[in-house]
Structures are given as C-alpha cells and as structure tokens.
Amino acid sequence: MIFNAKIGGSAHEVKIIEDQHGYLLSIDNKQAFHLDVIDRLTGGYTLLVNGKSFDFAVESKDTEFAVLSRGNLFLIDMVNQKTVSVSGVQTGIEKIVAKMPGKIIKIFAEVGDQVKKGQGLVIMEAMKMENELKAPVSGTVTAIHVKVGDTVDAGTDLVMIEAS
Amino acid sequence: MAKLFTKVLVANRGEIAIRIIRALQEMDMKAVAVYSEADRSSAHVSLADEAYLLGPAVASESYLNIEKIIQIAKKAQVDAIHPGYGFLSENDEFAYACEEAGIVFIGPKAETMRLMGDKVESRKTMIKAKVPVVPGSKEPITSFLHAKKLAKEIGYPLLVKASAGGGGKGMRVVETPHELKKSIEAASREAKSAFGDERIYIEKYLANPHHIEIQILADSHGNVVHLYERECSIQRRHQKVIEESPSPFITPALRKKMCQIAMRAAKSVKYLNAGTFEFLVDQKMNFYFLEMNTRLQVEHPVTEMVTGVDIVKEQLRIASGFPISFKQNEVNQYGHAFECRIYAEDPLNQFLPCPGKIISYRIPQGPFVRIDSYLQHGANIPMEYDPLIGKLCVWGFDREEAVQRLTRVLKEFVIHGIRTTLIFHRQVVKIPKFIQGRYDTHFIDKEFKFPKVQPKQPLKDMLLAVAAVDAFKKRKKEISFVEEEFHTSPWLQQARSEALRPFFRSL
Numbered sequence: 001m002i003f004n005a006k007i008g009g010s011a012h013e014v015k016i017i018e019d020q021h022g023y024l025l026s027i028d029n030k031q032a033f034h035l036d037v038i039d040r041l042t043g044g045y046t047l048l049v050n051g052k053s054f055d056f057a058v059e060s061k062d063t064e065f066a067v068l069s070r071g072n073l074f075l076i077d078m079v080n081q082k083t084v085s086v087s088g089v090q091t092g093i094e095k096i097v098a099k100m101p102g103k104i105i106k107i108f109a110e111v112g113d114q115v116k117k118g119q120g121l122v123i124m125e126a127m128k129m130e131n132e133l134k135a136p137v138s139g140t141v142t143a144i145h146v147k148v149g150d151t152v153d154a155g156t157d158l159v160m161i162e163a164s
Numbered sequence: 165m166a167k168l169f170t171k172v173l174v175a176n177r178g179e180i181a182i183r184i185i186r187a188l189q190e191m192d193m194k195a196v197a198v199y200s201e202a203d204r205s206s207a208h209v210s211l212a213d214e215a216y217l218l219g220p221a222v223a224s225e226s227y228l229n230i231e232k233i234i235q236i237a238k239k240a241q242v243d244a245i246h247p248g249y250g251f252l253s254e255n256d257e258f259a260y261a262c263e264e265a266g267i268v269f270i271g272p273k274a275e276t277m278r279l280m281g282d283k284v285e286s287r288k289t290m291i292k293a294k295v296p297v298v299p300g301s302k303e304p305i306t307s308f309l310h311a312k313k314l315a316k317e318i319g320y321p322l323l324v325k326a327s328a329g330g331g332g333k334g335m336r337v338v339e340t341p342h343e344l345k346k347s348i349e350a351a352s353r354e355a356k357s358a359f360g361d362e363r364i365y366i367e368k369y370l371a372n373p374h375h376i377e378i379q380i381l382a383d384s385h386g387n388v389v390h391l392y393e394r395e396c397s398i399q400r401r402h403q404k405v406i407e408e409s410p411s412p413f414i415t416p417a418l419r420k421k422m423c424q425i426a427m428r429a430a431k432s433v434k435y436l437n438a439g440t441f442e443f444l445v446d447q448k449m450n451f452y453f454l455e456m457n458t459r460l461q462v463e464h465p466v467t468e469m470v471t472g473v474d475i476v477k478e479q480l481r482i483a484s485g486f487p488i489s490f491k492q493n494e495v496n497q498y499g500h501a502f503e504c505r506i507y508a509e510d511p512l513n514q515f516l517p518c519p520g521k522i523i524s525y526r527i528p529q530g531p532f533v534r535i536d537s538y539l540q541h542g543a544n545i546p547m548e549y550d551p552l553i554g555k556l557c558v559w560g561f562d563r564e565e566a567v568q569r570l571t572r573v574l575k576e577f578v579i580h581g582i583r584t585t586l587i588f589h590r591q592v593v594k595i596p597k598f599i600q601g602r603y604d605t606h607f608i609d610k611e612f613k614f615p616k617v618q619p620k621q622p623l624k625d626m627l628l629a630v631a632a633v634d635a636f637k638k639r640k641k642e643i644s645f646v647e648e649e650f651h652t653s654p655w656l657q658q659a660r661s662e663a664l665r666p667f668f669r670s671l
Contacts, residue, residue, distance in 0.1 A: 001636055005628050008618050014632045023636070025629050035629055039637070044526065044578055045630050054626050057575075058634040061583050065631040066512060068575075072617050073587060075512065076631040080639060100516040102547055127508065127517035127551040151547075 006077040014078075062155055094137045096159040102126030104150045104158075113141045115161060122146075122158055139163040166485030169193050169243035169268070174212070175233050175258075176248030179536045179554050180460070181208035184246045187476035196240045198233060200226035202546040207538045214240055221548045227251045230258050234265050244268035244483055246476075250550060253459040254281055270483040272436045272458050279433060280456040283327045284365055290453045293432035295425055298444065298452040300367025311348055311366060315341065318368050324348055326355030327363035334358060335402075337369055372604040373444040374413050375399065376451070378426035379467045381478055382435045385487045390423040391467045391475070392497045397605045398592070400515070405585070405608070406592065407463040407503045409470050412563060412601030418449055429453070438464075438479050447604075462505065462552070465534060469501035469559045500566040501559045504574070506537065507551040510583035512614075519547035523581035523641075528573040532559040545582060553584065567599055591615065 003014045015026045019034075026032040036048045047054040057068040065076045106123040109115055115135045122133040143160040146152060171194040174184045181197060185208060188195040197212035202221035209215045216236045218226040226232075228251055237245055245262055247253035247270065259274035271277065280286045284304055287297055299318050304327055305311045315322055315338075324347050326334030334355035336347040348364065356362040379391040395411035396404045410419070426441040440461050442454040464475045473495060478488060510518045522543045527535055537554020545553055558573055560566030571593045577586055595611050597603050603611070619627055 001632075001639065003632055003635060005631065007624065007628060012628060014628050016632045016636050018636070023629075023633055025632060027625055027628055035633070037630070037633055039633075045633065047626055047630065049622060049626060052622070054623070054630075056627070056630045057578050058630060059578075059580070059583060059587065060634060060638060061510065061513075061518070064512070065634060066583075066587060067627050067631060068587065068590065069619075069623065069627070073591065073614060074617070074619055074627050076627060078631050078635045080635065099513060100510070101519055102517065126519055126547040127549065129517050129551075131516060 002081045004079045004081060007074065092139075092163045093142070094139070094161050094163055095157050096121060096133050096136065096161070098124060098152045098154055098156045098158055099133070100124065100126055100131060101153050102131070102151070104146050104148050104152065105130065107144060107146070107148060107159075109141045109144065109159065111141055111144055114164075115139065115141060124152075133158065135159075135161055137161060137163040168484045168486070169480065171196060171240065171242045172270075172480070173198065173233070173237045173240060173242040173245045173267075174208070174248065175227065175245050176251055176253075177203055177206060177208055177227060177549065178538045179552065180248040180250075180462070182211060182538055183536050184248060184476055185211050187474065187480060191477060191480060193480070196236075196242055198227070198236055200548075202544070202548055205540075205542075205544065207540050207543065216240065221546060223251065223548065227549075230255075230261050233258075234261050234267070237262075237267050238265060242267060244270050244480075246270040246479070247459065249459050249462055254457070256281065268483050270437065270479055272439065273434075276433055276435060277458045280458050283325065283455065284363065286456060287453075289433060290429060293429050295429045295453045296451060298367045298370065298454070301365040304363035304365050305348065308345055308348065311344060312341075314366055315344055318366065321369040321371075322366050323369040324351040324364055324366050326351060326359060326361070327365060328355065328359035328361040334364065338366075370444050370446050370452070372606055373397075373446050374411070374604055375404075375442065375454075376411050376414060376422070376445050377440045377442045377457075377461075378423055379461070379464070379475070380426050380430045380435070380439050380441065381475070381482065381488050382430050382437065382439070383482045383487045384436060384485060387488050388427045388430050388435070389488055389490070389492045389495065390427050391471050391473060391495065393419060393422065394461075394463055394466055396463060397603055398598075398607055399605055400608050404463065405505050405507075406589070407466050408563075408566075409466045409501050410497050414445065414449070418445075418451070422451055429456075437482050438475055462555070463503050465536060465555060465557045466501040466503045469532075469534065469557060470497045470499055471495050472498070499559055499561050500563045501557060502566050502570045504556045504570070504589045505552055505585070506554045506556060506577075506579070506589075507585045508545045508553050508582055509551050509585055511585055511588040512583065515585075515588075517547065517551050518583045519545045519551075520582040521545075522579065524578075525580060526576065526578040528556070528576035530569075530573070530576075532569065533557070533573055534559075539579065553579075556589075563601060567593065588612075 005012045005014050012028050017024050023035045038046050045056045059066045063079050067074045102124040105125045109121050117138045119135045120132045124131045139161045142162045146158050173196040174181045185195040195212040197208050197215040198218045199209045200221050252258040256274040256278040259269040262269035301314050321339045324336045334351050336351045338347045351364050352362045375396045377394050382388045393411050394407050394409045396407045398406040440457040443451045444454050445451045508518045509515045525539050534557040558569045560569050574590045
C-alpha cells in the first residue's frame with residue numbers, strides 16, 4: 001500500500017509491504033528498510049531500530065492517526081492512495097461533511113437556496129450533544145444528501161454548495 | 165425485622181448498571197437488567213441474572229419509560245429498583261410509581277427528591293437549616309424591575325440560572341448592569357424550551373471557585389454519617405472530568421465544618437439513603453450550597469477508595485431497612501484517590517461525540533487500580549446515550565504517589581476503535597498546576613492545550629512507519645470483517661449443519 005502522509009506540516013509518501021518477517025518500508029522513495037515491530041494487538045507497538053527502543057500507542061479515526069510516544073502526542077494524516085477519490089478536481093463545489101456519527105436533527109436549507117458563509121445549515125446530534133454545521137462558502141445549495149431523522153457516519157457528505 | 169432484598173432491578177445501562185449488578189451479586193441478590201434495542205449485546209445484559217427488553221434505543225421509549233420498567237419489575241417480581249444515576253434517578257414520579265407498585269425505590273422518599281430537585285425550593289430549605297447559600301434571589305424573578313433591584317443588592321458579576329436547570333442550560337454570566345435585561349430574557353427562553361419551566365433566579369457569580377461535594381449516608385433509624393469530600397473542580401463545559409479525594413484545597417478545619425453542615429442539612433430534610441451536597445468554595449474559603457444530588461454519583465468510587473466503604477452495598481442495606489453498617493468514628497479518609505472519566509469524545513476534534521465499535525483495548529493493571537467500564541471486545545458504544553464509557557480510578561498513599569500512579573496507568577490504558585478522552589487525560593496529568601494540586605473550576609479553560617512537539621529523526625520516520633503499519637492493518641481488518649460476515653451467513657451455517665448431519669448420525 002502507498003500512503004500520502006502528513007506530519008507536522010510536511011508531506012511524505014510512505015510505501016509499505018508485508019513480507020515473511022514483518023514489514024518493508026520506504027519513505028519518500030529513499031532506501032527501503034525492514035521494520036522490527038511487535039504489535040501488542042491493543043493499539044500499542046514496540047519498535048527496535050539500531051538498538052533504540054520506541055513504544056507507540058496509536059489511536060486512529062478515519063485518516064487521522066494520533067501516535068503517543070512516551071507521553072508526547074503526534075498527529076499524522078494517512079491517506080491510502082487507492083482510496084483517494086479519482087473525481088479529483090471539482091471546481092467551485094464545496095461540501096458539508098458530518099464531523100461525527102449521529103442523527104440529523106434539522107436542515108435549514110433547500111436545494112437552490114442562496115446561503116452565506118458561516119450560515120448554520122445542518123444540526124446533528126449524538127450522545128445528547130448537538131453539533132451545528134455551517135456553510136464553508138457563500139453560494140447556492142446544489143444537493144442535500146440526507147433528510148431529518150437519518151443516521152449518518154462521520155465523513156458522510158451532507159450538503160453540496162456551489163460557491164458564487 | 166429487616167430482611168435483605170432477594171431480587172433487584174437495575175433501571176440503567178453502561179458502567180453504572182454493571183457497578184450495581186456487581187454489588188448485588190456479592191450480596192447474593194438476584195440482579196435483573198433492562199435494556200434497549202441498542203444494548204442487546206451490552207455487558208450489563210450478560211452479567212445480570214435476568215434481562216428484559218424495554219424498547220427502542222431512544223431513551224424516552226426505553227430507559228425513561230416508567231410504565232414499562234414498572235411492568236417488568238412486577239413481572240420479574242423484584243423487591244426493589246436501583247435507578248443508578250441519570251435517567252430516572254432523580255425523577256420523583258418514578259419514585260411514586262415504585263411506591264404505588266409496592267416496590268422499594270433505592271433512594272430518598274419521592275417528596276425529598278422533588279424538594280431538593282427544585283433549585284428555588286431547595287435553596288429556601290437550606291437557608292432554613294442555616295446552610296450557607298450563594299447570595300441571590302430566594303424566589304423566582306417576577307419582573308425586570310425586581311431583577312434590577314436584586315442585582316444591585318448582590319453586586320456584579322452575577323449569574324442568571326434556570327430553576328429547573330442543569331448542565332449549563334439556561335445559565336448566563338452577567339458582567340454589567342446593561343447586559344441584565346438581555347440575559348434574563350435569553351435564559352428564560354432557553355429554560356422554557358429545555359425544561360418547559362421558564363422560572364429563573366439570579367445569584368452572585370463567584371470568580372475562580374472550587375467545586376467540592378460532601379457524600380452522606382442516612383438510614384431509616386435516624387443515623388446520618390458523612391464520607392468526607394470530593395474535589396470536582398476539573399471540569400470541561402460544566403462537566404466533571406477528573407475528581408479526587410481528599411481535596412488538595414480545603415483545610416482540615418473547613419473539611420470538618422462542611423461535613424457537619426452537610427449532615428445537619430440531611431437531617432433537616434429527613435434524608436434517606438446516599439446523597440451528595442455540592443458546594444462552591446471561593447478563594448477565601450467561604451463555602452456556599454449549590455445543590456443536592458439525591459442519588460448515587462458517577463464519582464462515588466474515589467470516596468470508596470479512601471474510606472473503604474462500598475456505597476452501593478450501603479444503599480441496598482439502607483433501602484432494605486437496615487442501619488448503616490458502621491459508625492462515624494469508624495471511618496477515616498485514608499490515602500488519596502483519583503478518578504478520570506473516560507468519554508467517547510474526540511479531544512482532537514473539539515470533543516465531539518465519538519460513538520462506535522471497540523475493536524480492542526488494554527486495561528491497565530498493577531496495585532491500587534480500579535476500572536468501572538462497559539468495555540468489551542466488539543462492544544458497540546451507542547450514539548443514543550451519554551458518552552461515558554468508563555472510569556479509571558487509582559489510590560495512592562499520598563497525593564504525590566496517586567498522581568504518579570495515575571500518570572503511569574493512563575499510559576497503559578489503550579482503547580482501540582474509537583477516540584476517547586484518554587489522550588486528553590494523559591496531557592492533563594502533566595500540567596504543573598495539576599501536579600501541585602493548585603487548580604479551580606477554570607483550570608481546563610486556562611491551562612489546557614495540546615502541546616505541539618516537532619519530531620526529530622529517527623523518531624519522525626518511526627512515527628510515519630508505525631502509522632503506516634497501523635493503517636495497513638486497519639485496511640486489512642476492514643477487508644476481513646466483510647469476509648467474516650459472509651462466512652457466518654445463516655445460509656452457510658444451515659448448509660454446514662446439514663452436511664454434518666450424516667456424520668453425527670453415524671456416531
């Protein structure tokens with residue numbers, strides 16, 4: 001698999017394959033190295049590299065990986081190149097995406113409506129908490145993919161807006 | 165003669181249902197669980213001796229459905245109902261319904277619950293019992309002029325609050341006189357839509373207070389004891405996140421005074437069972453009654469760890485008609501305890517709810533560690549209920565040791581599958597003011613932020629490598645999940661058992 005990775009503001013390409021002994025990795029097409037890694041199966045990994053011991057706890061959500069290393073937290077964004085949408089360039093179309101799994105409580109717009117940037121368009125609820133989703137740009141609502149009462153996963157496209 | 169219950173229904177879910185079931189089983193009582201459609205595979209169902217379906221996931225049709233719960237309680241022939249916390253635990257109608265059905269409600273009398281549940285009424289009652297209250301209006305605000313006059317007496321800043329309120333709803337801080345009118349109108353509107361009760365009142369706003377509460381127990385023989393205090397000042401959005409006992413702030417003299425006053429207050433309302441008096445304590449060590457919680461609290465384990473008293477078992481004994489099993493002078497506050505609330509919320513995404521499936525987890529181990537949770541491999545954390553999935557508690561000989569243990573234990577605790585507040589807690593315990601015990605209710609707002617550390621080589625490459633390994637495995641697991649479901653399809657199972665039949669016959 002090949003991942004587009006982002007860490008601390010810099011972008012990298014990470015290639016990984018599984019072999020008989022574990023994993024073979026190459027970062028930014030540099031020389032591939034074999035990784036001595038033991039998975040503790042609970043989100044924890046121990047790595048040995050030239051005698052140096054690394055202990056990581058990884059908590060992931062979608063493409064976002066939070067790695068804890070001896071109490072320090074690092075955020076890494078890992079996108080599988082295969083799952084990157086091929087549709088690619090969608091000029092002028094912005095979308096509102098569910099930030100959490102939950103239920104659609106209210107929708108304040110209809111297809112064709114003119115909306116302003118920052119205007120609240122959808123209210124979602126999960127675990128007794130409401131989350132208001134706002135228009136990312138001013139423009140025209142071109143599609144609404146959900147209706148009140150629907151349950152959606154995090155990352156679901158909810159409303160499409162064509163920027164004006 | 166009092167006799168212990170033989171069968172008790174637990175009208176709750178999640179970690180607290182399990183906590184109560186454990187006490188019941190240790191006391192040789194049968195535990196009856198109830199569950200919603202979202203909770204069929206939840207741990208409280210499998211741990212109980214009996215379990216009955218309440219209805220759909222939405223709380224109003226399941227865990228808040230009084231009629232259905234009473235109906236199940238009658239059918240299962242239980243002696244009593246334990247409401248836990250949240251849901252129906254402070255609902256006096258439910259307590260009345262239990263009474264009418266001839267089932268003991270494990271808690272105070274319905275009248276006491278109603279009295280203490282109303283902010284205006286409970287305040288009046290406490291003033292009568294000579295319990296200090298935050299300076300403010302004794303009656304709900306009737307007009308803007310009334311409010312203006314009171315505001316002048318109390319002084320700014322002040323707080324506008326809903327009488328029926330809770331959880332920060334219908335609550336507003338007013339800094340200057342010209343904001344007063346707008347704030348009152350807004351709070352009243354919010355209160356009406358949230359609680360169906362537009363009554364509001366105003367009180368003095370205390371800057372940088374501590375939130376300290378006293379646990380009490382009262383039995384039907386007239387005995388009242390206290391189990392010391394819990395410091396609950398570490399809060400986020402008015403929700404407690406870390407609690408400890410003893411409080412690092414108050415002095416022994418103040419502790420004694422607060423405990424005495426809480427006991428006096430409990431006696432004044434003829435309180436029964438376990439209850440908690442919440443106080444605000446200002447920087448000059450003045451303390452004011454905030455509210456009473458007429459139920460078991462989420463954070464009761466910290467008290468259990470420093471006193472050795474099992475509060476749930478005492479609740480069951482008291483409700484059965486027994487006296488409290490110990491005397492005041494037999495209980496001490498020994499050592500130091502902490503509790504971290506583990507929520508299914510994503511600290512890296514504005515603490516938004518994060519329900520979902522638990523793929524795996526590792527519970528921390530070692531001396532003086534206690535976990536109350538409903539974690540299970542493959543457990544679903546439903547989106548319909550409170551995000552609390554568990555509580556991590558530690559005990560130490562003193563506060564310093566307890567902080568060190570908490571820090572160590574948090575590093576060991578791993579939950580895989582959903583984001584939890586564990587990452588938040590790991591950062592909080594590193595903040596110097598927390599380690600020193602110098603914090604108030606604004607601590608999280610003022611002191612907390614995720615540190616931004618730039619990784620150096622070779623750490624950076626290793627971080628990328630480990631994230632790639634984890635992402636690789638996650639992707640493979642997703643693929644195998646689909647395969648697994650396919651393999652266990654009922655058609656396949658049927659086909660397999662039919663294929664095996666001739667084999668069994670020949671045995």
